[in-house]
Amino acid sequence: MVRFADRMNLLTGSEIRELLKLTAQPDIISFAGGLPAPELFPVEGMKEASMKTLDEMGRAALQYSTTEGFVPLREKIVARMKAKNNIDTDVDHVLVTSGSQQGLDFSARVFLNKDDVVLLESPSYLGAVNAFKACEPKFIEVPTDNNGMIMEELEKILAKTENVKMIYVIPDFQNPSGRTWTLERRHKFMEIITKYEIPVIEDNPYGELRFENENMPSLKSLDTKGLVIFLGTFSKILAPGYRLGWVCAEAEILAKYNFMKQAADLQASTVAQMETNTFLDMYDLDEHVNKIKEVYGKRRDCMLKAMDAHFPKECTWTHPDGGLFTWVVLPEYINAKEMATQCLEKKVAYVPGGSFFPNGGHENTFRMNYSCMPEEKIEEGIKRIGEVIKANLR
């Protein structure tokens, strides 16, 4: 009999991606995915960029290239991190990855032995939990509130826990909660991790999609000891189909990510990197991001307004200042997974929240995405979910 490695016992398909298959039916109103709105993709622009790239450097675009990534694209990434996240760095500290998901996988492989401890927000991004599981760590969930990770709880855990090798956080418009850490929490966090010298994975896929209030400084921009590994991606500000993300870290740490990249798949797609670089030369990405923010902001408003109108007062939900998600907490006696089946019968879908807690529990929660449904469907979908919730109230 063929025997698999132990790590395979922990890996199962993501419930989200399985659910997404169900919700791909066109008559379903789906708030389940984390998909960007495809009607906003700059298809014509990417076509122009693609033609220009293949015309001007076709042979190089179709060939192998360096593991680290295409230098002109990394230069643009450096400039963007400076402009948007106040991070001072250079191309030697950037590695291009296959989406930021690959940055998550590499983070685990760079830092985690079996049974090492990884800390993360409770709840946290399911795809990160899945990637980390392949290294068989222990997860400790750090409690959160509307201002982000609770620093007193983090300190308590660090004071009593051995072998904490990595802390994974999404400080801006978190997946799944939609919450953003306050400035005070960010400073306190950096103070704590600087004391303990623990590497931090700062995952920032949504940071540029802020609809209101001021930008917060990235943790990486507050990092004086080279402990923060920053993960960025073009998936939410341009398009996910090219699978381009990046890792920015100190030299000694990034060298390890480069080795992992080489072993894992040699390099990110040359042609995807060059075409994206050409697009960024030809078009104003900020202008494009502004369009996205305008549309998503309206959809968020629409969803929150509909929730106010249709969800019973026994529920609470978050008010995201940006990003793609809001997070709903039901009365404890309602199981959101069971309720999801009732909702699917009414042709509306969300992701039950239990999967976002690596150590289980919290089955009375769910995640709602507002970025890829038009407003009239958002209103109708929320109305239907509201009816199902009300039918489940005691």
Next chain:
Amino acid sequence: MVRFADRMNLLTGSEIRELLKLTAQPDIISFAGGLPAPELFPVEGMKEASMKTLDEMGRAALQYSTTEGFVPLREKIVARMKAKNNIDTDVDHVLVTSGSQQGLDFSARVFLNKDDVVLLESPSYLGAVNAFKACEPKFIEVPTDNNGMIMEELEKILAKTENVKMIYVIPDFQNPSGRTWTLERRHKFMEIITKYEIPVIEDNPYGELRFENENMPSLKSLDTKGLVIFLGTFSKILAPGYRLGWVCAEAEILAKYNFMKQAADLQASTVAQMETNTFLDMYDLDEHVNKIKEVYGKRRDCMLKAMDAHFPKECTWTHPDGGLFTWVVLPEYINAKEMATQCLEKKVAYVPGGSFFPNGGHENTFRMNYSCMPEEKIEEGIKRIGEVIKANLR
């Protein structure tokens, strides 16, 4: 201090990729890489395919898609494996990966716990060894001769070794040796592994590039027990820049690879898959492969002829029937790594062979690539290497 995972002690940059940086200087005659000839890339065809894809299904191409891969592309992969490798399968048994390198990484992660044993040909592909190292296995090298892996040696090893979890082989135009297993060896191999029920990774990046003699059946086509995992790629028959390869395996095994893919980077590039699929709809890939074979065949002839003329009789080298490489054995007292420095001074490069033996030794060997240099440079380069070898003879 930041602590890294134990596996990172084993991972260092590939010597080949470091060497490739050196040899990228335009005045170097490089036989070091494993690069396809860029002048043969169908740049215009890919441009047409790219425009058509973005015109007809741009939004879908730029969006996330399924982990398993784009169904029409997987259908073409299935048809191609039937036509070229006599493999009977269907789309449900195919996963699209980021090059076949990713298939190697996943193979290790699916099958290998720390200290498990992996068997491979001696020598074997350095990139595979590197990928496997991230799972901290033990390597046992199985001796080979001009007919491929030596089956008596394989049997001896299997009879006395516990925890052999995987066997990695490249039966066609092996990297680095250029050798191809005989039919008899293939049948004997399948008999042995069927008895021991050990999963086999059959890596087949070069199989279609045969210049002479008959095609050999793939191991997968001789597999009655679902033990062979077949890795294919578009890198050598179309272009590596899109990073598209595939894994074909039995359902229970492929499910594990799918979980790994989801955790590692969600999916292969949607746009790369769709554009490649469109290219295959618009153009005849066989015709293109015939052009590649014609050019590479001539370059091989040129290299072998030049070796006959310029290498001293104290050296031996392989006669590849296809693929990209020939393998040179020097007298034992010559160190090919030291000699590489001397060759670089004469502006000519190869890869020292020691790196292809995971357990070390064999420093008197080197790998030569003939696919990406024009014939006049091949002749000149071989002449220079011949002079250096002669200067090192005792």
